[in-house]
Amino acid sequence: xxxxxxxFEGGEGAGKSTQEALLAQxxxxxGQTVVRTREPGGTPAGEAIRTVLLSNEYTGLTDxxxxxxxAAARGEHAAQVIRPALESGAIVVCDRYLDxxxxxxxxxxxxxxxxxxxxxxxxxxxxxxNLTVLLDVDPTVGLSRVQSPDRLESEPIGYHQRxxxxxxxxxxxxxxxxxxxxxxxDKDSIAEQIRRRVAGLLGIA
Ligand code: TYD
Numbered sequence: 001x002x003x004x005x006x007x008f009e010g011g012e013g014a015g016k017s018t019q020e021a022l023l024a025q026x027x028x029x030x031g032q033t034v035v036r037t038r039e040p041g042g043t044p045a046g047e048a049i050r051t052v053l054l055s056n057e058y059t060g061l062t063d064x065x066x067x068x069x070x071a072a073a074r075g076e077h078a079a080q081v082i083r084p085a086l087e088s089g090a091i092v093v094c095d096r097y098l099d100x101x102x103x104x105x106x107x108x109x110x111x112x113x114x115x116x117x118x119x120x121x122x123x124x125x126x127x128x129x130n131l132t133v134l135l136d137v138d139p140t141v142g143l144s145r146v147q148s149p150d151r152l153e154s155e156p157i158g159y160h161q162r163x164x165x166x167x168x169x170x171x172x173x174x175x176x177x178x179x180x181x182x183x184x185x186d187k188d189s190i191a192e193q194i195r196r197r198v199a200g201l202l203g204i205a
Contacts, residue, residue: 003086004202005127007097010135011164012153013142014183015190016095019135022191023198024093030204035085038095040070042077049073054150061151067105067116074098075123083127091202097129099170104152107166108159131201133194134171135183139164142183 006023008016024034040050049069052058074097085092098120106116121128139160146153171178179197181190199205 001083001086002089003091004131005082005086005092005094005129006198006201007094007099007129007132008135009096009099009103009132009167010183011137011139011142011160011167013145014135014137015187016135018187019133019190019194020093020095022187023194026191026195027091027093027198032202032204033088033090035081035090035092036094037077037081037092039077039097039100040073042073042081042094046073046076054152056151056154059151063105063109063111066109067101067111067119070101070105071116071119071123074101074120078124078127094129097132098124099132099167102170103163103166108155108163113166129177131198132171132178133197134167134178134180135190136164136168136180137183 008020010016024036027034040053041047082092101120102113102117105111106113171180
């Protein structure tokens with residue numbers, strides 16, 4: 001495909017949104033067409049699914065229904081937003097994607113990494129990022145930055161620790177496609193490390 005697909009992943013309070021915005025601005029200042037998006041969400045149906053997934057109203061949602069809803073939203077998002085943008089040559093910068101499901105549902109909920117990954121691959125017709133930036137933070141530090149916890153942020157610390165380890169293991173298995181960053185560093189230094197890697201990926205100065 002003509003464009004490039006860059007994803008930000010990490011636990012709660014890792015600073016993904018800040019870094020995603022900084023990278024998008026930098027890419028635009030280099031004349032790139034950037035499409036910024038996020039999961040769950042990115043389409044009207046996806047945003048509606050997001051509301052169900054994050055609302056504290058649905059605390060009884062089963063783990064499998066949760067996994068299916070994330071995958072459903074992702075399928076919509078890939079077909080309606082990400083793939084068309086990539087085909088038009090844009091750089092898609094996305095806050096969370098498939099690895100969030102593997103980490104949160106596969107490992108956090110113990111649903112099985114392979115099932116969860118294959119479900120999302122089926123939903124997206126095998127659309128995977130060119131680069132994933134993992135912002136790694138200790139969940140006790142990350143969660144302390146969260147103001148009003150949503151349904152998933154309210155899970156016990158052990159859940160968030162499984163999620164953190166899962167992200168580290170996933171990234172470690174394919175260093176070509178992942179950049180792992182210690183999110184305790186200052187914001188500008190993190191942004192610079194990300195820019196350097198993305199510049200290499202896209203062949204820009
Ligand atoms: P996010 O938008 O990053 O939350 P916030 O804006 O509050 O930081 O992500 C929403 C939540 O959904 C987050 O707790 C992670 C979770 N999530 C999953 O459990 N599975 C998934 O596949 C995705 C995309 C997110």
